[in-house]
Amino acid sequence: MRKQGEQLEIGFHHLEEEGKRFVSRLKDKKPLFALVLGNTETGKIPGVSAAGAVPEITDFTPAADAELLFYGRCKCIDGVPVTPDGIPTPALITMSALQLTSASALVVEGGLRVKPKVPYFSLGGQPGGDIRTGRSVTEAKEVLEEGILLGRTLAGLADYLVVGESIAGGTTTALGVLTAMGVNGMVSSSMPHNPMPLKKGIVTEGMKRAGIAFGSLKDDPVRAVEALGDPMMPAFAGIALGAAREIPVLMAGGTQMTAVLSIVASLDDSVTDNLAIGTTRWIVEDQSSDIRGTVEQIAQVPILHTKLSFADSRFEGLRVYEKGIVKEGVGAGGAAILASLKGYSNASLLKRIEENYSKLVGR
């Protein structure tokens, strides 16, 4: 069940040398998993997000994901969050990895309409608006600063951090912040067909309303978040920045992580040596997005991915992940990497995921 050294089922999608060095520093060390939550009105624009059966329910998805990690079941909704097609949340992967490894986990609220029924850190943030208005996030600076403090505190409690997110519509706000900061963001989607024209239209509308041009906020990430971002971003960026001054931080997510990285690197590029992005195979193999091409424009940060595959799962609801539905979220890729670093095989992780799937989705 336990694998050593070269046998870790982790792939290196970008900057392989740096990635391997990063991984070698985490091996047999004590992790702490943090999940950053947020709600926005952007996520409710029809066609933007698959993080809920219908747009309105996306307000519940982050809280439900957090409850799943703590209790093994959701409290604020029945069942588990699903896509409009009934595909279950990637939190199933994260909860399974955390169960296997007994890693500690904390929840952080960036700004929520629906609060989880678990202990959570508040940084004083508010839910986000609709970026088409050009005014999305309030108090981004304050949340960022408290996030830095929290990151510094968490750095004293573990050897490395794995930070994930749950927010609907997150790739659209990521595209917004990247564009404002002068990065050609080639972001992914939780849907099998990436609605890029829709996302670009939303971002363009918000930029026009806020009087922002491509790259005009290159050196003002806080303003970029306020106008076109989401409330997960300042919390996540603050934690990553505050912690990475002292310990390695695995930023666990898909192309949304490039927006967070852009914020962090703009504020303090001395910490990027302590950063890596950890994601899924479904993200790095996605033809409709380009996480590597986006990161390359920002900073020298390696991209790791779990080799976890659902191709041989006995459940159709998991096998469809291989078709590019969902892909990532709730730090699923990073949590799977954490399990690898702790010596668990992907086969044992898949077994646990299937047990949880069977219990929770009941098929």
Added chain:
Amino acid sequence: MRKQGEQLEIGFHHLEEEGKRFVSRLKDKKPLFALVLGNTETGKIPGVSAAGAVPEITDFTPAADAELLFYGRCKCIDGVPVTPDGIPTPALITMSALQLTSASALVVEGGLRVKPKVPYFSLGGQPGGDIRTGRSVTEAKEVLEEGILLGRTLAGLADYLVVGESIAGGTTTALGVLTAMGVNGMVSSSMPHNPMPLKKGIVTEGMKRAGIAFGSLKDDPVRAVEALGDPMMPAFAGIALGAAREIPVLMAGGTQMTAVLSIVASLDDSVTDNLAIGTTRWIVEDQSSDIRGTVEQIAQVPILHTKLSFADSRFEGLRVYEKGIVKEGVGAGGAAILASLKGYSNASLLKRIEENYSKLVGR
């Protein structure tokens, strides 16, 4: 500067053998300090609390105390919290001990009107009412349960916990819960003359209103908190209970800790081996209260105290602590014990306290 073994400046006020064993388990281990905050209307009853220059400002005291620990200054008020006589908050002791030792600290909200501008854990609690109504705390059960989860999480992040509190009027609500649970509570006061008749009158009024007799809630601590307690209690008790199932927990505070202990011991008396109360010399030497006599009625839990003295301080505002003003709060005694366990002498702690006093109170 560093002291070994017998030289630790820690006193044993109750169950010396057990206390020494407890201390030996913490020596050279990794601590985590948690501060639990709450507001109540009880604390605003004239004459009940000295945790603010005037009753109304006690709403700000817990948030200001938390900010002091994180930033070395308050954000939500100018200066630092003081008593009506201008004596500064015991958070000065706590912040100095945390600075000296670089121990990690977390803030937990039990239920607040004024939130601190620091990252804090929410457990879903609400501010408390006036116990004279016999209805003081809502959702005590939910907060307790989330507290247990949080305690379990924190147990994975450190070798032992030191948990303190900041809430005005806390000894009056402590007397309420103790009385409802059948303990003859001989509680202390932040004022030089303990207004016991006032406190007893308040508790009696609340008990009458709630239909509670002495000891009638012996086995129902949640109900006792709901009727006569404060929102710090279920959060603190939950954390202590959840953590003490795995690691030692030093309950840092004065006679309020006896009420928390009564709640914890009633819910799960198997954890008391992992508990001790850590307080100040000013509490154990107080003639108007009896922490030992109160604990003896509840459980076999040792009482430790720091030998820290302000008798020789160059500041009048500190020397008056020796007259029994303030006495304890914000986990001051436990934080000083933490500094001793980390090898710092009380002389070095006093030096740091005086530096901070000089900077913050400016005399």
